[in-house]
Amino acid sequence: MGQTKTIESDLKELELNALLEVTEAINNNLSEESLYKIYHFTLLANLKVKKLALFVQSESEWNCKVFFGVDQALISSIPVDSFEDEVKVKSLRDAECHDFDHIIPVLHKSKLLALVFVGDIAETVEGFTNNSATTFLEALTNIILVAIENKKLARQQLEQEAFKKELEIAKQVQNYLFPKNLPATDQFEVAAFYQPHHNVGGDYYDYIPIDEDQFLLCIADVSGKGVPAALMMSNFQASLHTLVRQTNDLTTIVSELNHQIKFSGNGEIFITFFVAIYSKSQQTLRYVNCGHNPPLLQVNFKEDIELTKGTTVLGMFEPLPFVEMGVIENLAEFYLFCYTDGLNEAINPDEEEFGEDRILEGIKSVQNSRPNELNQAMMDAVNNFRKGQEYRDDVTILSAKFKS
Template sequence: MKGTSLDIKDLQLNALLEVTQAVNNNLPEDDLLKIYKFTLLADLKINKLALFTERSGEWVCRVNFGTKNDLLGSELPEKYKELKNQIGLVDATFDEFDSVFPVYHKNKLLSVVFIETDSKLGVQDRFLNALTNIILVAIENKRLARQQMEQEAYRRELEIAKKVQNFLFPKELPKIERLQIEAFYLPHHDVGGDYYDYIQIDENKFLACIADVSGKGVPAALLMSNFQASLRALVRQTKDLKDIIEELNLTTYVSGNAENFITFFAGIYDFKTKELEYINCGHNEIILKKSDGIELLNDGTTVLGMFDPLPFIETKRIKNLDEFFLFTYTDGLTETFNEEDEAFEFERLLKILKDDCPQDLSEFHNQILEALNQFKGNKPFHDDITMLSCRIQNK
């Protein structure tokens, strides 16, 4: 009897040493579970075992041996997820086992273990529970460490993307008598998928644009940064708006793998000819306010990046424009919702624009923001909001 007790202690000590060494060697999760399995088989003489843990939101069997049926990958019945103490088994599903016990760490359930032991050996269930706890706590700590590393990597990636995005927007916008441009940008996350720009083409022409990429966060910001770089390079090569759009579409199609798309509006104004050439690529209705009323700029093509070549494309010229106001925006503005889940919508925006051309563009943007905040109440914004306004006095 005394010898048997010493043998058991030796077996437990060997098992503890093997598991501890495996943990200290920082082995991968699957390797830790393999060592746990073989330690139970070789040192503790466990006849049958099924260990269930949570993985990707599902409780499945990760370690199994000795059973008639292979339980690996099988799901744990819901009633065992509420288990607090070890119990004997009268469950037909697990009738091969003697008992089942839960393993907790800081009130969190880490695993549920079904076992059948050699009664002659008299292995203490408390020791098996402790050994299982060591392995699973080590795995849990590895998971938390990996999660922390991933979060840190994402934080660094986010920081880089934010810096990249800051370079997207022009540092200065013209504010002279004949040309005033004002922009407002409110990202939903730290980085977003909206973009606006002002590019001086020559002494008489400039391009103003606004864009919105599908998706949010870092991928959207990086796709948009590539789009901006392509646009600026193309404008240096050609003034043909149709050619620019066709090349931008191809670039976006390749960069986004035809899975992401960009809505885009661009207008080129010529102070000499007093003409505005524009194209709307699946973007929102753009508002042009003239002395004789409001015109909506919708002509162009479909979104960029989904088709190559574009199924249709058309630019439009508006002549005799010497004094006007151009208002561009992304759909985060009109798709702001209130507490009754009603959208702000285009009609409310038009009502704000019913008066004369705004003199102070920054104040005008604040007016729209105030209307948005009053409309949404306590409901948060759910998308990036960007506005670009342009006021021309060319008389």
């Protein structure tokens, strides 16, 4: 009887020491890997556990984090999934689970965190069983895993906060890209509509006055979304403004932009781009379409044409395989409607796309209206068409009306 009490006292002391070691490690904010190592050492060296395999569930998969006393091949053969419903310590002596004696489910707030397979925890000595050992092992594993779980949650929270801050910065960067003021006179009016698919999109539009006679209009869509897209578009906008101050030759501008995108994007980021320069004195519109949805031009408020001439998507080839500049002459008055593919690719519940034909119908239905009225009418049309279906991409519209 005295011997049993001595064994119990020794075991309690070992357990207390193990708890102190683990608690100190947690308080010192050691890494997940270090906590598993301390768990391994404590059970093997201090508590004399001979065989153990700790399986932790992560994203619906079971991963063995600690094992000793058994071969790797044995670990791979354990049918862990078949024990997912266990809520109490269970004997494995009647089960085909090799040399393990017990399975210990480790739960926290009714959530199964881990399964511990153990063998030879403590020898039965004159009325003393290994029940207390399994109970302590369950408690120790719970402490370790809850600490690791809390570290993961804290890390996820920090990552989410960092991501949120990145998005906020990207959103601010993107807001700086768009022109603060667009012309709105009886002779010339420009209006834009922008709706990102998520917090930060990859679309861009601009109006750049060149001199008293000429102005530039453009619209673009970068592949990808979020912070990388916003940063790439920021570089693109800065490069465009710099080039426009140096030249108004569209072929040169497009070629230089393509070179910079190919270089800075490492051939992995592409931009569709439409750019046009109008000369009031010459009544001429010059444009280049770089793989973008063809804008619609209403020539002298009569004939509707698509502006398709240009080149391929920017950033894909260096140099560009070809560049063809389109020229529209005798253009005393016009309506220009530009958009990104979030508009025409919007779908209804039947998976049918809004399409270019409905865009053309929308333009014709509000002829002689102001650009902002046209934009609103187009968005009303696509929203009625969608019937609540989500947009699949950013939606950007740029409309311009010029009267002589």
